[in-house]
Structure formats: structure tokens, C-alpha cells
Amino acid sequence: MAHKLYREAHPMPFVLTHWINLLAMFFLTLSGFYIHFPIFPGFMGVARGTHFFWMFVLIINLTLRIVLAFVVKSANMPDTREVDLDIKNWLPQAANRHQMIPWIKYYLFLKKDHPISAKYGVLQKIAYLATIPMTFAAAYTGFCLWGPTSDWGFFLAGTTWVADLFNAGGGASLMPMRILHYWIMWVILIFTAAHVYLANIYNFAPSKMIFAWKESGDH
Amino acid sequence: MAHEDRAFYDQLAERGVTRRGFLKFCGSVAAMLGLSETMAPTIAGAVEAAAGSKLYPAVWLNGGACTGCTESAAQSTYPDIAQIVLDILSLNYIETVMMATGEDADKALYQTAEANAGKFIMIYEGTVMTGLEGNTLRVAGKTGLQFIDEIAPKAAAVVAVGSCAVDGGWVKAAPNPAGGTGISMYLKEKGIATPVINLPTCPVNPEWIVAIVIDALLLGGIDENGKVTEGLVSKLDQFGRPSFIFGQTIHDNCPRRGHFENGEFVYQFGSPEEAKGYCLYPVGCKGPQTQTNCPIVRWNNQTSWCVESGAPCIGCGNFNWVDNGAPFLGRMRKIGIGSVGAQGGGWEPGVLGAIAGGAVVGALAVHGVGMKAAGRIGEGPATEPMKEYDAKRAKKGGGN
Numbered sequence: 001m002a003h004k005l006y007r008e009a010h011p012m013p014f015v016l017t018h019w020i021n022l023l024a025m026f027f028l029t030l031s032g033f034y035i036h037f038p039i040f041p042g043f044m045g046v047a048r049g050t051h052f053f054w055m056f057v058l059i060i061n062l063t064l065r066i067v068l069a070f071v072v073k074s075a076n077m078p079d080t081r082e083v084d085l086d087i088k089n090w091l092p093q094a095a096n097r098h099q100m101i102p103w104i105k106y107y108l109f110l111k112k113d114h115p116i117s118a119k120y121g122v123l124q125k126i127a128y129l130a131t132i133p134m135t136f137a138a139a140y141t142g143f144c145l146w147g148p149t150s151d152w153g154f155f156l157a158g159t160t161w162v163a164d165l166f167n168a169g170g171g172a173s174l175m176p177m178r179i180l181h182y183w184i185m186w187v188i189l190i191f192t193a194a195h196v197y198l199a200n201i202y203n204f205a206p207s208k209m210i211f212a213w214k215e216s217g218d219h
Numbered sequence: 220m221a222h223e224d225r226a227f228y229d230q231l232a233e234r235g236v237t238r239r240g241f242l243k244f245c246g247s248v249a250a251m252l253g254l255s256e257t258m259a260p261t262i263a264g265a266v267e268a269a270a271g272s273k274l275y276p277a278v279w280l281n282g283g284a285c286t287g288c289t290e291s292a293a294q295s296t297y298p299d300i301a302q303i304v305l306d307i308l309s310l311n312y313i314e315t316v317m318m319a320t321g322e323d324a325d326k327a328l329y330q331t332a333e334a335n336a337g338k339f340i341m342i343y344e345g346t347v348m349t350g351l352e353g354n355t356l357r358v359a360g361k362t363g364l365q366f367i368d369e370i371a372p373k374a375a376a377v378v379a380v381g382s383c384a385v386d387g388g389w390v391k392a393a394p395n396p397a398g399g400t401g402i403s404m405y406l407k408e409k410g411i412a413t414p415v416i417n418l419p420t421c422p423v424n425p426e427w428i429v430a431i432v433i434d435a436l437l438l439g440g441i442d443e444n445g446k447v448t449e450g451l452v453s454k455l456d457q458f459g460r461p462s463f464i465f466g467q468t469i470h471d472n473c474p475r476r477g478h479f480e481n482g483e484f485v486y487q488f489g490s491p492e493e494a495k496g497y498c499l500y501p502v503g504c505k506g507p508q509t510q511t512n513c514p515i516v517r518w519n520n521q522t523s524w525c526v527e528s529g530a531p532c533i534g535c536g537n538f539n540w541v542d543n544g545a546p547f548l549g550r551m552r553k554i555g556i557g558s559v560g561a562q563g564g565g566w567e568p569g570v571l572g573a574i575a576g577g578a579v580v581g582a583l584a585v586h587g588v589g590m591k592a593a594g595r596i597g598e599g600p601a602t603e604p605m606k607e608y609d610a611k612r613a614k615k616g617g618g619n
């Protein structure tokens with residue numbers, strides 16, 4: 001493998017959105033854990049304030065990232081400075097076709113060679129695309145809990161639906177929604193664990209790029 | 220004017236209520252109804268005019284009930300203002316406390332419904348028992364469902380008192396062998412269109428019945444033809460609950476909320492924190508998830524309420540409140556699979572999360588060891604020269 005990594009792989013705006021996303025997730029998780037159960041006293045106001053601040057940062061940042069995908073160009077392959085509109089590199093590219101099974105086999109050690117990849121591998125693309133509904137799900141369930149928005153029809157409909165799902169025919173109850181919001185945190189943590197592992201397992205070059213915008217490999 | 224007035228206030232005095240106390244009470248009803256305090260005299264006037272008049276026919280049916288709501292509404296030890304307001308209702312049938320028995324009682328029920336078709340209120344207490352084709356509840360040789368089927372369509376409105384009547388209450392808790400459900404759900408299933416006003420909590424708070432009686436009967440919520448007006452309907456939320464009672468969480472109005480924000484919590488009963496009256500969130504208070512105005516209206520003649528008396532709210536005003544609120548001293552409801560584990564068993568949502576998270580981290584660690592063993596770390600293996608798919612196609616001699 002041993003890709004060369006050029007700055008075009010992650011243009012500056014995406015380095016920033018990744019940083020902001022990481023910080024938001026970090027603070028939301030910490031404050032969320034505390035709200036879930038205040039294991040030590042004295043911190044609830046801070047935890048809730050922190051949560052309410054970063055939740056807006058998170059969704060504004062995600063929205064910005066999605067808009068930028070239609071504006072900014074990024075490298076369309078590893079090892080290249082050749083760029084395409086970023087959204088094209090996110091969606092399946094020609095080089096992704098027929099590669100799902102080989103990727104699964106590769107991850108399960110049933111295949112020796114590294115499968116041919118486009119900008120990202122098939123599973124990687126699925127995972128990255130999944131971060132969008134995952135983050136929106138956290139936001140939606142969160143706003144269902146948030147006092148100022150919880151009685152909006154748009155959010156109340158979800159609260160009722162989830163309550164029905166948990167109870168077989170219930171109705172008004174915020175508890176199932178709290179549990180769902182809490183579980184979505186675990187889904188995000190699980191994604192992050194796999195993501196951090198896969199991004200760094202060969203070497204730290206990709207992290208140097210996404211965090212410090214440093215190129216690596218011979219060029 | 221004097222004569223009737225005096226009679227009314229004498230009546231109050233007999234019950235140990237002063238004129239002042241009565242006006243104050245009317246003020247609090249006005250507040251609960253979302254009206255300005257200046258409406259208090261109007262309400263007082265309406266109650267005064269109607270007092271003792273047995274203005275409006277009503278029947279009180281019991282489903283699968285513990286009779287706690289009757290008890291709560293009757294407040295038999297201290298008959299008070301609430302009682303005077305409830306006296307406006309001409310309760311022609313109420314199993315628990317009526318004089319008549321047997322067939323006479325039944326006759327009272329059916330005659331009231333016939334004679335006042337479309338113009339009487341049906342108060343329903345207890346769970347609608349649908350199990351065993353309704354045979355989980357039998358009264359006077361009939362199923363409880365038959366009574367509902369015959370009486371409810373004739374009523375101007377159904378007032379569901381207590382969580383059992385609203386959605387099945389604790390009777391409905393998993394695995395619900397009695398097939399308990401709420402009156403509004405049952406009527407909907409049967410296609411009976413009588414409007415239902417839902418007043419949850421276990422038991423119902425009599426102040427809420429009083430507020431509804433005043434709003435519906437004295438302030439025009441139900442018109443002369445016995446039709447529930449738009450004005451009354453618009454005060455109900457999508458679950459049929461008056462939003463002026465069930466529109467905000469307990470947590471929003473809790474006197475301990477300051478302690479919550481400061482992070483001053485009771486972690487253990489019997490601790491100094493408990494003595495200081497700190498917030499009960501870690502010992503399972505469901506106030507943040509429960510929408511009732513208990514902290515404002517309070518209970519037992521506005522004496523106190525659950526949290527004020529030191530117990531965490533167990534969320535009895537919620538739908539499916541036992542399954543959602545148990546364990547009552549735990550932060551979150553436990554989760555079972557299907558109905559398994561819903562009672563007592565089940566898992567903490569956090570334990571489930573941690574198990575899933577731990578499993579993934581474990582799997583990644585094992586994978587990492589594999590990566591090391593396969594020599595993939597560092598440069599990584601060589602990239603395949605050609606996609607497997609293309610290689611296969613090439614072998615078969617096909618193009619792309």
C-alpha cells in the first residue's frame with residue numbers, strides 16, 4: 001500500500017471541520033455521560049451548558065461540511081494531486097465497483113492483497129456516509145429531549161413513535177427517547193473506535209494529514 | 220342576594236372552609252385553567268350559583284380499578300371545596316359509594332344514559348380489561364367491555380380518571396395478561412367517537428377533576444346541547460390531556476431544581492444530602508421525563524407532593540408508567556427483549572451500551588493482533604494488480 005498523502009486529500013476546510021467535529025463529539029460525550037449519571041457532585045449546570053453549546057456547534061459544522069462537499073475539490077484517489085468535486089469522491093466512484101466482497105475478505109484475513117480502492121474503500125465510504133444520519137439522529141433525538149423544542153410537532157411525533165416502539169402501544173413518555181439518545185452515543189463511540197483503529201492501524205500518516213495537514217510519503 | 224349566598228357560605232363553613240379560603244381556591248383553579256386571577260370571582264360566582272343544583276348528570280364506571288381514584292376524588296375524611304364542586308355533578312351511578320345495589324343500581328345507570336343521551340358525562344376509572352374476550356372483568360353477569368359499549372356512545376364526553384383509565388396504568392405493565400388498555404384506545408378501536416379527556420396519575424388528583432368540571436360545565440366547555448366545544452378540545456394535547464395540567468415537566472417546576480443545576484444530589488437515602496433536601500435525580504427521580512403540574516397543584520388539599528415529601532417522582536403521570544418508570548429508584552428504565560425481562564429482569568441501557576462498545580473494542584484489538592501477525596502494519600500489503608471481479612471476467616474471456 002504505502003500511499004503518498006498529499007494535502008489535496010484533505011483540503012484545509014475539511015481539516016477544520018474534522019477538528020471541530022472531534023471537539024464537539026468529545027465535549028458532548030463527556031457532558032452526556034455526566035448528564036446520564038452524575039458520578040460526582042457539583043457539575044450538572046456546567047455539563048448541561050456544555051452539552052447545549054456543543055450540540056449547536058456539531059450540527060452547524062456538519063451542515064457546513066455537507067455544503068462544502070459541493071464546493072470544495074479534493075483528491076479523487078490516494079497517491080494523487082488530481083482533484084474532483086468532493087461530493088463525487090464521497091459517493092461511489094468507478095474504482096469502488098465490485099469491491100465490497102474483496103474488502104470484507106481482506107478485513108477478515110481471507111484475502112492477502114490490499115483491494116483496489118478509490119478515494120476511500122467501500123466499507124470506509126459506507127462508514128463515513130453513515131456518520132451523517134448518525135449525527136442527525138443524535139441531533140434529532142437530542143432536540144426531542146430539549147425543553148425549548150420538545151413540544152414542536154416535528155419532534156413530538158418522533159417521541160411518540162419511539163415510545164410506541166418501546167412499549168407496544170404507549171403514548172406520551174420521554175423515557176424511551178432518553179434511552180435512544182443515550183444509545184446513539186454508544187453507536188457514535190463504536191463508530192469512532194473502529195474509525196480511529198482503521199485510520200491508524202498501518203501508520204500515523206493519515207492522522208498527520210487530517211489533524212496537522214502534513215504531507216507524507218516521498219514526493 | 221343574601222339568602223342563597225348565606226346558604227352557600229354556611230355550607231362551606233360546615234366543611235371548615237372560610238370565604239377567603241374559597242376565593243383563594245377559585246384563584247388557583249383560574250391559574251390552573253390558564254386564566255387570569257381576575258377570573259377568580261367569576262369562577263366563584265359560577266360555583267356558587269351551581270352549588271347543590273345537581274346540574275349535570277354523570278355516571279362513574281369502574282373498570283379494572285383499585286378504587287384509589289374514587290378514594291382520591293372523594294377525600295372522604297375531609298370533605299371540602301372540591302366536594303362542593305363535584306356535587307354539581309348529579310352522580311347517578313357510582314358503584315363504590317352509591318346506596319343502591321344489584322338491579323336497582325344497574326337501572327340507575329341505564330336510565331341515566333337513556334334519559335340524558337348525549338348530555339351526560341361518563342367518568343371512567345380503572346383499566347379497560349380486554350383479556351379473555353373481556354372476561355378478565357365481569358360485573359353483574361356482563362363483561363366490563365359490554366358496559367362501555369352500551370354507555371360510552373351515549374355520553375357527551377368521557378373523563379378518564381387516573382392512569383389506568385388513560386392507558387391501562389399499572390395493570391397494563393408487561394406481560395399484561397389481562398389485556399389492559401386505556402378507554403380512549405378502546406373507544407378508538409371500536410369506532411366510538413365520544414371525546415375523551417385524559418387525566419393520568421395514579422391515583423388521579425381531585426383538583427384536576429375539579430378544574431375540568433368547572434371548565435367544561437360552568438365555563439362553557441360543553442354547550443347546552445351537550446356538545447364538547449372547540450374551546451375545550453383546543454385545550455387538549457394530542458393524547459387528550461388538558462395541556463394546562465400536563466404541558467410542562469415536573470422537573471421544570473420542581474423546588475429542588477436549583478440543587479439539580481448546582482449538582483447537589485442525593486446518592487443515598489439516609490445521607491446528609493437527603494436531609495438537606497437535595498435533588499433526587501441519581502436515586503431515580505423521573506421528574507425530567509414526566510409532564511404533570513404536581514409541583515404547582517400538589518396533593519392532599521395542596522399539602523405536599525412526592526418530591527416535596529422526599530420521594531423521587533416515579534412518573535405515574537406517564538403513559539405505560541410502570542414499565543417506563545421501573546426500577547423506581549434507578550435512573551433509567553431497564554430494557555427487556557419483547558416482554559421478557561420487563562419485570563424485574565431486563566438490563567440497564569448503560570450495561571447494554573457498554574457490552575456492545577466493549578465487544579467492538581475487543582474485536583478491534585484481536586484484529587490488530589491479526590494485522591501484526593499478517594505483517595500488514597507499517598507499509599501494508601501490496602495492492603492487488605486487478606480487481607477480483609475483473610480478474611474472473613478476464614479468465615472467462617469476457618470484457619468489462
Ligand code: HEM
Nearest residue numbers: 028029032033035036055138139142143145146178182185
Ligand atoms: C445536536 C445534537 C445533540 C442535541 C440537541 C442533544 C441534546 C441533549 C439533551 C437536551 C439532553 C438532555 C439533557 C437534560 O435535559 O438535562 C441530552 C442528554 C444526553 N446527550 Fe445529547 N444532544 C446532542 C448530541 C449528543 C451527542 C453527539 C452525544 C454523544 C456522543 C450525546 C450524548 C448525550 C447523553 C449520553 C445524554 C444523557 C442522556 C440520559 O442518560 O438521560 N448527545 N442531549
Ligand code: HEM
Nearest residue numbers: 009014018021022025128131188192195196199206207210
Ligand atoms: C481520536 C479521534 C479521531 C481520529 C484519530 C480520526 C482520524 C481520522 C483520519 C486519519 C481521517 C482520514 C482518513 C483517511 O484519509 O483515510 C479521518 C477522516 C474522517 N473522520 Fe475521523 N478521526 C477521529 C474522530 C472522528 C469522529 C468522532 C468522527 C465522527 C463521528 C470522525 C469522522 C470522520 C470523517 C467523516 C472523515 C472523513 C473526512 C472528511 O472527508 O471530512 N472522525 N479521521
Ligand code: HEM
Nearest residue numbers: 041042043044045046047049476477478479480481482483
Ligand atoms: C478564577 C476566576 C473567577 C471565578 C472563580 C469567578 C467566579 C464567579 C462566580 C461564581 C460568579 C457568580 C455567578 C453566578 O452565580 O451567577 C461570578 C460573577 C461575575 N464575575 Fe467572576 N469569577 C472569576 C473571574 C472573573 C473575572 C476575571 C472577571 C472580570 C474581569 C469576572 C467578572 C464577573 C462578573 C462581572 C460577574 C457578575 C457579577 C454580578 O453582576 O453579580 N469574574 N464570578
Ligand code: SF4
Nearest residue numbers: 473476498499504506
Ligand atoms: S428532584 Fe426530580 S424533578 Fe426535582 S429537580 Fe431533581 S430530578 Fe428534577
Ligand code: SF4
Nearest residue numbers: 513525532533535536
Ligand atoms: S410527582 Fe410524579 S409520582 Fe408523584 S404524583 Fe406526580 S407524576 Fe406521580
